[in-house]
Amino acid sequence: MKISIHRSSRGGRRPAAVVALSAVLALTATACGDDGSGAAGDKGADGSGKGKIVFWDNNGGVRTDIWKEIIADFEKANPDIDVQYVGIAATEYQSKVDTALQGGGLPDVGGVGAAMLAGFAAQNALEPLDDRLGKSSLNDRLNKDMVASLRAAGGGDEKLYSIPTSANNGVLYYRTDLFKKAGLAEPTTWDAFYKAADKLTDKDKNAFGYTIRGGAGSIAQALDAMYGQSGITSFWDASGERTTVDDPKNVAALEKYVGLYKKVTPAADLNNDFTKMVAQWDSGTIGMLNHNLGSYQDHVKAFGTDKFRGIPQPAGPGGKRVQVSNPVDGLGLFKSSKNKAAAWKFIEFATSKEQNSKFNRSAGQVPSNTDAAGDSWVSEAEPTKLAAQALTDGSTTIVQLPYYLPDWNTISKTDNEPAFQKVMNGSMSAKDFLGTLAEQLDTAQKEWNEQKG
Amino acid sequence: MITKDVETVAPPPPAPVADEPPQRPGRRRRAWDEAPRWQIYLPLGIYLLFTLVPFYWILLFALRKPGSTSLVPWPMTFEHFEKVWNERSFGTYFENSVLVGLATLLMTTVVALAGGYALARFDFRIKRAFMLALLCSQFVPGALLLVPLFQIFAELRMINSLGSVIIAETVFQLPLSMILISGFIRNVPYSLEEAAWVDGCNRFSGFRVVVLPLLRPGLIAVGSFAFVHSWNHFLFALMFLSNQDKQTIPVGLNSLMSADSVDLGALAAGGIIAAVPVVIVFAFIQKWLITGFSAGAVKG
Numbered sequence: 026m027k028i029s030i031h032r033s034s035r036g037g038r039r040p041a042a043v044v045a046l047s048a049v050l051a052l053t054a055t056a057c058g059d060d061g062s063g064a065a066g067d068k069g070a071d072g073s074g075k076g077k078i079v080f081w082d083n084n085g086g087v088r089t090d091i092w093k094e095i096i097a098d099f100e101k102a103n104p105d106i107d108v109q110y111v112g113i114a115a116t117e118y119q120s121k122v123d124t125a126l127q128g129g130g131l132p133d134v135g136g137v138g139a140a141m142l143a144g145f146a147a148q149n150a151l152e153p154l155d156d157r158l159g160k161s162s163l164n165d166r167l168n169k170d171m172v173a174s175l176r177a178a179g180g181g182d183e184k185l186y187s188i189p190t191s192a193n194n195g196v197l198y199y200r201t202d203l204f205k206k207a208g209l210a211e212p213t214t215w216d217a218f219y220k221a222a223d224k225l226t227d228k229d230k231n232a233f234g235y236t237i238r239g240g241a242g243s244i245a246q247a248l249d250a251m252y253g254q255s256g257i258t259s260f261w262d263a264s265g266e267r268t269t270v271d272d273p274k275n276v277a278a279l280e281k282y283v284g285l286y287k288k289v290t291p292a293a294d295l296n297n298d299f300t301k302m303v304a305q306w307d308s309g310t311i312g313m314l315n316h317n318l319g320s321y322q323d324h325v326k327a328f329g330t331d332k333f334r335g336i337p338q339p340a341g342p343g344g345k346r347v348q349v350s351n352p353v354d355g356l357g358l359f360k361s362s363k364n365k366a367a368a369w370k371f372i373e374f375a376t377s378k379e380q381n382s383k384f385n386r387s388a389g390q391v392p393s394n395t396d397a398a399g400d401s402w403v404s405e406a407e408p409t410k411l412a413a414q415a416l417t418d419g420s421t422t423i424v425q426l427p428y429y430l431p432d433w434n435t436i437s438k439t440d441n442e443p444a445f446q447k448v449m450n451g452s453m454s455a456k457d458f459l460g461t462l463a464e465q466l467d468t469a470q471k472e473w474n475e476q477k478g
Numbered sequence: 479m480i481t482k483d484v485e486t487v488a489p490p491p492p493a494p495v496a497d498e499p500p501q502r503p504g505r506r507r508r509a510w511d512e513a514p515r516w517q518i519y520l521p522l523g524i525y526l527l528f529t530l531v532p533f534y535w536i537l538l539f540a541l542r543k544p545g546s547t548s549l550v551p552w553p554m555t556f557e558h559f560e561k562v563w564n565e566r567s568f569g570t571y572f573e574n575s576v577l578v579g580l581a582t583l584l585m586t587t588v589v590a591l592a593g594g595y596a597l598a599r600f601d602f603r604i605k606r607a608f609m610l611a612l613l614c615s616q617f618v619p620g621a622l623l624l625v626p627l628f629q630i631f632a633e634l635r636m637i638n639s640l641g642s643v644i645i646a647e648t649v650f651q652l653p654l655s656m657i658l659i660s661g662f663i664r665n666v667p668y669s670l671e672e673a674a675w676v677d678g679c680n681r682f683s684g685f686r687v688v689v690l691p692l693l694r695p696g697l698i699a700v701g702s703f704a705f706v707h708s709w710n711h712f713l714f715a716l717m718f719l720s721n722q723d724k725q726t727i728p729v730g731l732n733s734l735m736s737a738d739s740v741d742l743g744a745l746a747a748g749g750i751i752a753a754v755p756v757v758i759v760f761a762f763i764q765k766w767l768i769t770g771f772s773a774g775a776v777k778g
Contacts, residue, residue: 079720086736090565111720115737124717128628130637132720193738300740308547319738326545 069152072364075105078371081122083136084354085112087322091387099374106367116241119144119434126150133368137187137357139178139428145357146180147431152358153184157369163376163394168192170416171393174353178428181477187355188372189393191385194412195249195348196335198306198314198324212313215254215339219281222289225312232310234289237282240298243445244437244462246315247279248426249338249349254278256341258422260349266470271456271463279448279455286449295449317351321389321408335408337415346421352428353393385409391416432469440465536753539746558747562734566744568751570723571730576755578643578715578726579705585648586655586704587697593652594659595685599668612653620650620713631718642718643726647708655700662696663689698766706756727752 082092089112096108111132113121119141125131126148137145145151158164171189179186199212203225212218222234238246248270252258255274262269269275286294291305299316306314307327315338324333340346356372358365374380382397389406391413392398404410415421427433441462447453540558541551562568596602597609631642666689674684712728719725725733731752734745760767 081720084737085733087739087741088736089733109721111722112733113716114732114735116735117716117732121716124624124628127625129632130628130720299738300735303740304742317738319736323739327547329545 069360069362069365071366072362074364074366074370076364076367077107077109078134078362078364078368079109079111079132080371081118081132081135082110082112083118083138083141084115086114088112088384088388091384095375095380095384098380099371102374103367103370106370108371122150131359131361133359133362133364134371135357135359136190136354138354139175139187139352140434142175142178142187142355142357143180143429143431143433146182146186150360151179151186152360152362152365153186154188154358154369154372155185157358158185158188161373163188163373166378166395167376168393168395168398171353171355174350174425174428175355177425178352181429181473187357188376189353189355190376190381191388191390191393192353192412192416193317193319193351193390194416195246195315195317195338195351196321196408196412197338198316198320198333198335198408200312200328200333202332203310203312211334211336212339213336214344215341218313218339219285221312222285226289230310232312233291234312235285236297236302236306236311236314237286237290237294237449238297238299238302238315239286239295239446239449240301241438241442242299243297243442245349245351245426247282247445248424249315250282251275251278252347252349252424253338254281254341256343256345256347258347258424260424260426261470266467266474268463268466268470270466271459276456276459279459283448283455295446318389318391318408318412321406335411337411337421346415347424348415348421349424350426350428354390355393427466427470430466430469430473432465432472436462436465436469536746536749539742540750542743544743558743559751562730562744562748562751566730566734566748567722567725568727568730568748571725571727572751574640574724575709575727575752578640578647579709579755581640581644582647582651582708583701583705585644586651587701589648590652590655590659590700591693591697593656594661595663595689597656597660598663609657612657615653620646624713624717627714628717636718638719638721638724640719640724643714644708646714646718647704647711651704651707655704658700659693659696662693666692695766698763702759702763702767705759709756710752 080092080096082088089110092110092112096110099108100106118136122131122135122141122145126145131150137151142151158167167189171192172185174192175187175189176183176185197212197218199221204211204221207221207224209221209224210217212221225232225234251270252275255272255278257269257272257274260268260270291311293305294302297305299320302314303316303320303323305311307323318335321335324335338346338348356375358368358372362368375384376394378394378396381392381394382400382402385392385397386400386402386406389409391409392400392403398413403413416423426437430436441458444453444458444461448455448458538549538551541554541556542548543553543555543557597605627642627646628637631637631639631645634642636642636645670688671681671684674688675681679687710728712732715726715729716732719729727748731745731748734741734748
């Protein structure tokens with residue numbers, strides 16, 4: 026075998042080309058980086074009220090378009106401020122902010138809903154906004170209940186760390202065409218709900234009465250069904266230290282609700298997160314679905330407006346309707362911002378009448394700006410109108426979930442969603458599940474009370 | 479000039495028996511040689527069905543009109559593709575992913591080649607410990623190192639730069655790539671390199687002229703693995719890149735899902751855009767990939 030070692034011109038050019046390409050790629054890729062400054066504890070600065078601010082949307086996706094529209098309007102009204110939008114999926118938002126809190130790189134403004142507020146506030150990441158709101162024209166134009174909800178969720182120091190943008194509410198969506206065909210009455214009571222779920226199920230034809238949420242987000246939905254049926258109106262007993270989740274009435278309600286699984290629901294519901302649940306309701310033959318206002322537009326796309334309705338949860342004993350609270354969403358100003366004046370201008374602008382109305386119309390949610398809540402579209406979108414009524418007219422008692430507990434997200438998601446699946450597949454009793462949940466909640470509440478002193 | 483030390487001559491094959499098909503020497507007839515074809519194709523067909531149905535579902539959502547519940551994508555529409563490419567910046571994400579993928583491929587291959595050569599050809603005191611450390615590094619999940627990596631890149635002013643993702647991806651790809659490459663290099667007889675030195679090469683040119691061409695399957699395997707992994711990897715891009723115009727395809731896909739609502743058509747179209755380059759890469763290199771991985775893994 027003879028080996029030729031002469032250098033061909035082609036062979037010589039190849040490594041040089043590879044090295045050159047690597048260099049170009051590396052230079053391109055490393056250009057324009059920054060130090061990601063802005064971590065928990067940074068005091069930031071008020072700034073000149075001009076320049077660039079970064080906004081992290083805590084629910085990027087279908088809301089991206091409307092945020093970009095609002096930002097374009099803002100930049101037109103404030104030509105010396107440039108807003109950089111970053112849409113982050115809701116599922117990843119907490120971890121992204123937590124990493125930035127440790128390592129730096131926090132934005133100036135971020136979406137901060139009630140469910141995440143306690144954790145961020147506990148890490149000293151957010152700027153109190155009471156003074157700025159007090160001096161703002163927004164002050165008397167925000168829904169007082171939403172402001173109170175965010176104030177309560179903020180860590181117990183009675184400060185406001187997030188300006189509300191919208192409220193959500195649990196909705197029972199049902200297929201009017203299927204109900205009419207089966208001669209069923211509207212599911213306005215829990216008895217009517219169970220009756221309809223049973224009657225609409227025909228497994229041989231792949232038709233089901235209901236789809237239950239067994240995957241991510243299952244606990245809040247189960248709590249809604251429990252309190253709705255039991256009629257218990259408070260999450261804590263009179264002492265404020267003992268939760269009511271394991272009350273015998275709630276245990277009985279959960280047993281009945283979980284009993285729907287596989288009897289009137291698809292077996293695949295064990296892993297149902299909202300995406301799968303909404304997708305199968307929109308594309309299959311399922312009578313009813315519990316979700317919130319956020320998926321209304323998806324159902325309109327799938328059925329139009331004449332084949333389904335979205336109504337508040339069914340009424341329980343004595344015609345009394347009880348629902349658990351949905352987290353109020355809002356905008357927070359991060360303490361590390363070096364341009365707080367411009368960031369506040371953006372928050373003010375985004376929650377003004379016109380922009381708040383535009384945003385909530387697109388998201389199908391209840392506006393926080395009281396002037397926007399009076400706009401005609403609110404009464405035209407039936408689920409939003411009914412939800413707004415339920416939240417304000419006294420017909421519904423809202424059980425406030427303890428979003429203020431720093432451990433709430435861990436307890437209501439990581440720790441107990443797998444256990445709820447065990448309840449669904451029969452390997453754990455509803456009583457044991459709720460007993461454990463109650464124990465964890467009582468401990469978290471006790472720790473919280475001790476921290477508050 | 480190099481000659482083989484020993485010329486080996488294979489014995490002549492036995493004469494075929496008249497009524498039986500000829501068999502290669504040393505090859506035993508196996509049960510499946512005589513199995514009816516349906517016993518082979520039916521399980522394969524069922525497996526294929528399970529594999530292809532999800533792909534069909536993605537195509538269906540991507541190509542049918544919004545709101546349609548039809549089981550066939552007709553009338554066909556490309557509006558979801560237009561939407562994600564133009565309105566959701568998938569054109570930019572695609573460019574960024576290509577850049578990250580190619581740069582990771584090049585850096586991983588070049589560094590793994592150098593490291594793999596050292597592991598294969600040199601004996602040094604801590605070689606075993608080094609190999610053990612390389613293997614152990616595979617057990618450390620990327621999420622565990624997020625905050626330290628974030629702080630390092632922040633010090634280097636590389637947050638919001640694709641360079642941070644490329645470096646992180648390369649670092650996480652290197653251990654396995656070096657182990658694989660060292661296996662390939664060990665399969666190349668050292669005497670070939672020695673012969674090249676006798677003919678006037680130095681170590682580098684001998685490696686380039688003699689060894690490198692023989693490593694092609696291994697390099698393709700390692701390079702494609704690095705490309706596909708960095709193409710699909712989500713975590714580093716999510717954490718280190720915040721500017722929308724720097725993000726990559728997996729982050730873009732994830733950001734199509736809101737907390738309460740999902741545009742399934744757009745998500746499916748985005749999924750197809752994300753999958754196509756990987757499918758094309760695999761279609762072209764599958765032959766090399768299988769050869770490469772088996773050679774590096776088994777004979778290493």
